[in-house]
Amino acid sequence: MDLNNKLQEVSKLFRIEHKYVDYETIQVGNVNKTYKVNFIRADGSPKSYLIQNVNTYAFRNPEGLMDNIDKVTEYIRKKKPGQTALHFHHTAERSTYVQDGENFWRLTNYVPSVTYNVVNDLDIVHNAGAAFGDFQRCLSDFNSNELIETIPDFHNTRQRYEQFCTAISEDKAGRVAEVQEEIDFLLAVKEQACKMTDMQLTGKLPLRVTHNDTKINNVLFSPDTNKPLVIIDLDTVMPGLLGHDFGDAIRFAANYEEEDSKNLENVGLNLEVFRAFTEGFLSETLEFMTKEEIETLPLSCFVLAVELATRFLADYLNGDLYFNIRYPEHNLDRTKCQVALAKDMLTKMNDMEKIICDYCSGFGK
Numbered sequence: 001m002d003l004n005n006k007l008q009e010v011s012k013l014f015r016i017e018h019k020y021v022d023y024e025t026i027q028v029g030n031v032n033k034t035y036k037v038n039f040i041r042a043d044g045s046p047k048s049y050l051i052q053n054v055n056t057y058a059f060r061n062p063e064g065l066m067d068n069i070d071k072v073t074e075y076i077r078k079k080k081p082g083q084t085a086l087h088f089h090h091t092a093e094r095s096t097y098v099q100d101g102e103n104f105w106r107l108t109n110y111v112p113s114v115t116y117n118v119v120n121d122l123d124i125v126h127n128a129g130a131a132f133g134d135f136q137r138c139l140s141d142f143n144s145n146e147l148i149e150t151i152p153d154f155h156n157t158r159q160r161y162e163q164f165c166t167a168i169s170e171d172k173a174g175r176v177a178e179v180q181e182e183i184d185f186l187l188a189v190k191e192q193a194c195k196m197t198d199m200q201l202t203g204k205l206p207l208r209v210t211h212n213d214t215k216i217n218n219v220l221f222s223p224d225t226n227k228p229l230v231i232i233d234l235d236t237v238m239p240g241l242l243g244h245d246f247g248d249a250i251r252f253a254a255n256y257e258e259e260d261s262k263n264l265e266n267v268g269l270n271l272e273v274f275r276a277f278t279e280g281f282l283s284e285t286l287e288f289m290t291k292e293e294i295e296t297l298p299l300s301c302f303v304l305a306v307e308l309a310t311r312f313l314a315d316y317l318n319g320d321l322y323f324n325i326r327y328p329e330h331n332l333d334r335t336k337c338q339v340a341l342a343k344d345m346l347t348k349m350n351d352m353e354k355i356i357c358d359y360c361s362g363f364g365k
């Protein structure tokens, strides 16, 4: 069926009765497919919604995922009644999704906003750090047993390495020979990259409820004030480590280049952006963080860059089954970029540590 017809049909099931106009594909997500769908209301005014087709290859239990999102958004809404929120519409049967075959559709309000992939404005970066920190703080007393793991072992770096090694030995797409340099680097740093996972397993780092996909483009900003409006992409909200959220945010926002850049000579950690994000994040989280959590923040940035590199490269070796790609070498370019970033981070560990220490000492931590 033509996508126009499908989106019309789905919006009807979610009881949207306005006149359908057209849709725009939102290019940012690497896993789900997202469309902004435009309508005209009876009074002639325009109205848009977001329709997503959830990737059921990545998310094997989409019903459980929607249940997680319901619980978390409701919890946040009660704590912050006036705040902009994501609202998932219901069908006549009170379901927040519509399933047809492998397609799993959902529909939310469209929030007029701006998002950023690369940001140099330090106020915006600081605000994003505070928004993700606030998200953690809001959920710090949420009982994580109520949530399912939407992707089991999502940030279990040891398991990510196992999947990576399987992809190398199977060599399904016949690509191993061309990526030996990247493989060698990733295998060489394995123990360092798995340190946080080990600390979690031995109880040295506490499990919390985390977002697990803290790219700055998952923060919607007000176009007028540049203040954060709402955090989106709650598919991976589940038990995790605070450092996963911090490290993932830094590897994305504090890179001089976008995460799939081919300009490898420019790829690296921008310490000013790191400082701005860190100060915003810690302004919300320092109060409840443990000493070990604070100490592992610089490492977490390296860990998340390396872990994602193993995921991109494993997918490239498997023949690009998981991530949406926009051209054949996309996963390889993503890998090279994360590897270059991880290498640069290794040279800046002390700088990151100093920025964190300076901030903490101001609060007697």
Ligand code: GN1
Pocket (backbone or CB within 6 Å): 028, 029, 030, 031, 032, 058, 151, 212, 213, 233, 235, 236, 259, 308
């Ligand atoms: C995926 O689809 P998107 O862009 O929200 C991935 C993240 C990666 C990210 C890298 C469920 O997120 O883990 O960090 O790509 N999400 C999932 O851009 O695997």
Ligand code: MG
Pocket (backbone or CB within 6 Å): 031, 213, 233, 235
């Ligand atoms: Mg995501």
